[in-house]
Amino acid sequence: MKKPILLSTPHMSTRELDFVKEAFATNWIAPVGPHVDAFESEFCQVTGAGHAAAVSSGTAAIHLALRLLGVGLGDEVFCSTLTFAATANPIAYQGAKPVFIDSDRTTWNMNPDLLREALEKKAQIGKLPKAVILVHLYGQSADIEPILAACNEYDVPLIEDAAEALGATYKGQSPGTFGTIGIYSFNGNKIITTSGGGMLVSDNPELVARARFLATQARDSAPHYQHSQIGFNYRLSNVLAGIGRGQLQVLGDRVAARRRNYEVYAKELGDLPGVEFMPEANFGTSTRWLTCLTIDSEAFGCDREQIRLALAEQQIETRPVWKPLHMQPVFAECEFIGGEVGADLFTSGLCLPSGSNLTDEELERVIIGFIDIHNSNK
Numbered sequence: 001m002k003k004p005i006l007l008s009t010p011h012m013s014t015r016e017l018d019f020v021k022e023a024f025a026t027n028w029i030a031p032v033g034p035h036v037d038a039f040e041s042e043f044c045q046v047t048g049a050g051h052a053a054a055v056s057s058g059t060a061a062i063h064l065a066l067r068l069l070g071v072g073l074g075d076e077v078f079c080s081t082l083t084f085a086a087t088a089n090p091i092a093y094q095g096a097k098p099v100f101i102d103s104d105r106t107t108w109n110m111n112p113d114l115l116r117e118a119l120e121k122k123a124q125i126g127k128l129p130k131a132v133i134l135v136h137l138y139g140q141s142a143d144i145e146p147i148l149a150a151c152n153e154y155d156v157p158l159i160e161d162a163a164e165a166l167g168a169t170y171k172g173q174s175p176g177t178f179g180t181i182g183i184y185s186f187n188g189n190k191i192i193t194t195s196g197g198g199m200l201v202s203d204n205p206e207l208v209a210r211a212r213f214l215a216t217q218a219r220d221s222a223p224h225y226q227h228s229q230i231g232f233n234y235r236l237s238n239v240l241a242g243i244g245r246g247q248l249q250v251l252g253d254r255v256a257a258r259r260r261n262y263e264v265y266a267k268e269l270g271d272l273p274g275v276e277f278m279p280e281a282n283f284g285t286s287t288r289w290l291t292c293l294t295i296d297s298e299a300f301g302c303d304r305e306q307i308r309l310a311l312a313e314q315q316i317e318t319r320p321v322w323k324p325l326h327m328q329p330v331f332a333e334c335e336f337i338g339g340e341v342g343a344d345l346f347t348s349g350l351c352l353p354s355g356s357n358l359t360d361e362e363l364e365r366v367i368i369g370f371i372d373i374h375n376s377n378k
């Protein structure tokens with residue numbers, strides 16, 4: 001039986017364990033402590049963010065962002081449709097309604113023209129959204145400038161979901177640092193991980209201070225436990241922040257390794273008929289968190305799902321591209337603005353094993369497996 005090759009697995013370096021040991025040695029085994037503070041400030045240095053609050057997950061960071069922006073019952077929030085459900089679930093936590101926006105074919109991310117048209121229409125009926133959540137998918141930044149310009153024109157705050165795009169650039173700057181609030185994830189499958197964790201960033205220090213307050217049960221300053229608002233238990237553990245500090249030191253290496261995976265795949269598979277890799281927009285650098293491609297089944301000889309299943313038989317894990325949220329049963333009633341771009345990418349799109357710790361032998365197994373499927377379906 002062959003060893004399984006997984007999509008994206010944790011990849012520790014040498015420093016993480018030192019930081020964890022330090023947490024044990026000093027007994028900072030709590031959702032507060034020196035690693036949490038250092039992780040936040042080091043994260044700001046790496047991304048150029050103004051201020052940062054370390055939290056228990058990317059999902060928690062999105063939830064806090066919506067709370068900070070006053071999203072509540074019956075409000076609408078615009079949201080990229082081609083993404084993981086965690087982007088939109090916190091909209092529902094707040095009793096608000098997502099309005100999903102389709103992708104642009106060249107970036108796979110939110111189409112700026114659709115956003116602008118939708119804002120214009122909503123302005124006409126006096127029902128502007130309370131916020132826009134923009135996702136930077138698979139390590140590639142969305143085209144932020146026109147999106148931010150549209151948001152600014154209608155005075156709607158922008159939340160950037162950069163969970164998959166830590167280490168990427170947009171015109172030389174980190175996606176996640178352009179909007180009112182940005183969020184990142186350190187889940188086990190992301191480019192760097194704390195096993196579970198997230199970060200909320202903003203240039204506005206008051207928003208970040210309020211995020212920390214809400215994330216620690218909204219305790220008023222009083223010697224007794226006093227609360228005048230509903231809070232959450234969303235802070236990151238000091239132990240996990242230690243892992244994050246070690247991971248942050250090798251972020252550049254992790255980006256380089258994932259980009260190399262893509263380059264090897266593109267070189268070896270890019271000329272097969274019907275195979276097209278996710279394009280890299282010219283405004284920045286993608287991390288290629290996951291290497292994604294689309295399959296034209298007529299040209300290739302079989303469809304995306306047949307490829308996925310055939311690779312699975314060889315213990316190679318691949319995944320379809322995210323199923324757009326407007327197609328998810330749980331969001332079936334929600335408004336959707338756009339056409340078939342996200343739906344087409346879902347139907348034809350496949351994510352290949354992309355971990356920064358993949359060996360050359362593993363890459364070769366995926367490549368040979370993929371070429372074999374093509375040859376046997378010609």
Ligand SMILES: *Cc1c(COP(=O)(O)O)cnc(C)c1O
Nearest residue numbers: 057058059084086087163185187
């Ligand atoms: C992983 C992910 C999240 C959620 O992050 P968690 O840390 O797992 O809660 C949100 N949005 C996107 C696009 C993601 O990929």
